[in-house]
Amino acid sequence: MRIQITDAEKKDGKMNEANLDLALRLLREVGAVILENAVPLDIVKEAQTAYFDAIRRGRRRKVRHANEMPYLHHQFIANPFALQVIEAAMGKKVALFLSWIHDSPPNADENEVDSIPHRDGNHLFPELLCVLPVSGIYVDIPLIDFSEENGATKIWPTSHLIMDCPPSDVQNLGERGKHLPSLQATMPMGSLILRDMRLWHAGMPNRTDTNRPMLDLGYTRVFPHASERLRIPQELKKDWSKSAKKLLRTG
Numbered sequence: 001m002r003i004q005i006t007d008a009e010k011k012d013g014k015m016n017e018a019n020l021d022l023a024l025r026l027l028r029e030v031g032a033v034i035l036e037n038a039v040p041l042d043i044v045k046e047a048q049t050a051y052f053d054a055i056r057r058g059r060r061r062k063v064r065h066a067n068e069m070p071y072l073h074h075q076f077i078a079n080p081f082a083l084q085v086i087e088a089a090m091g092k093k094v095a096l097f098l099s100w101i102h103d104s105p106p107n108a109d110e111n112e113v114d115s116i117p118h119r120d121g122n123h124l125f126p127e128l129l130c131v132l133p134v135s136g137i138y139v140d141i142p143l144i145d146f147s148e149e150n151g152a153t154k155i156w157p158t159s160h161l162i163m164d165c166p167p168s169d170v171q172n173l174g175e176r177g178k179h180l181p182s183l184q185a186t187m188p189m190g191s192l193i194l195r196d197m198r199l200w201h202a203g204m205p206n207r208t209d210t211n212r213p214m215l216d217l218g219y220t221r222v223f224p225h226a227s228e229r230l231r232i233p234q235e236l237k238k239d240w241s242k243s244a245k246k247l248l249r250t251g
Contacts, residue, residue: 001026001157002034002187005081010037013080023085023194027134031160031199036191038081039141044189046070048143051101051213066099066215076215082139085194089134090221098218102140104151104206115204117156117177119170120218121197126167134160135223136197141215145189151206152184153193159200173200 003023009015015023026033047070054063066072077096086094121136146152156177164170177200184204185193195201197218206212230248237245 005037030157031196034193041190043075064101066101093222100216102216103213106209116174117200117202135221138195139217141192143213150208150212151204152186154202156182156200160196160198
């Protein structure tokens with residue numbers, strides 16, 4: 001489930017047709033694809049240095065929102081190889097909706113990580129036993145080498161194709177995951193992984209003495225009317241019911 005970006009592809013700023021087809025197939029069938037050598041190491045090292053400096057200065061909680069440089073570098077948020085796969089999978093109308101640093105602290109044990117499998121987004125129509133095309137993709141960029149020892153994310157390949165029957169069974173992913181094959185997404189620095197938002201995954205213990213940070217970016221297909229809102233004066237809404245306010249996403 002991994003593809004090595006070649007020097008020729010880096011020079012062109014895009015994957016060749018064969019590698020793009022393979023990346024799309026892996027995303028569609030496995031639910032994830034790792035692109036190695038996809039992010040310039042100097043940019044990753046700059047972000048790594050900034051993050052570890054923030055930890056030393058007690059700014060970890062602030063910088064984890066990743067809304068400042070160098071975490072918003074265009075090689076991260078608009079990485080040409082990641083974006084090539086994203087647009088081929090979801091169309092040209094996509095939006096970035098999340099930028100976050102997910103960090104596993106040193107010597108973290110099972111009680112300090114979210115070790116139960118979960119999704120970052122559910123199926124659009126969970127009541128239908130029909131798997132729709134991907135509508136949300138997460139891109140994770142490790143700021144250090146990811147290994148089994150330092151808690152590389154565990155994923156359940158093909159789990160994005162599993163529906164919940166009944167829909168309430170989404171609450172039982174932990175028990176269901178015990179009976180399915182899984183693996184840890186190890187990768188060297190300079191890599192990135194694209195994940196279907198429905199793919200089951202979980203955090204793993206970091207058994208080293210160094211933080212294990214990664215930049216987590218979320219992209220979504222832009223649906224018609226998704227950003228449209230009916231504009232209602234505030235004074236008219238103050239006495240509305242909760243259900244009425246919810247329709248306008250105002251409460």
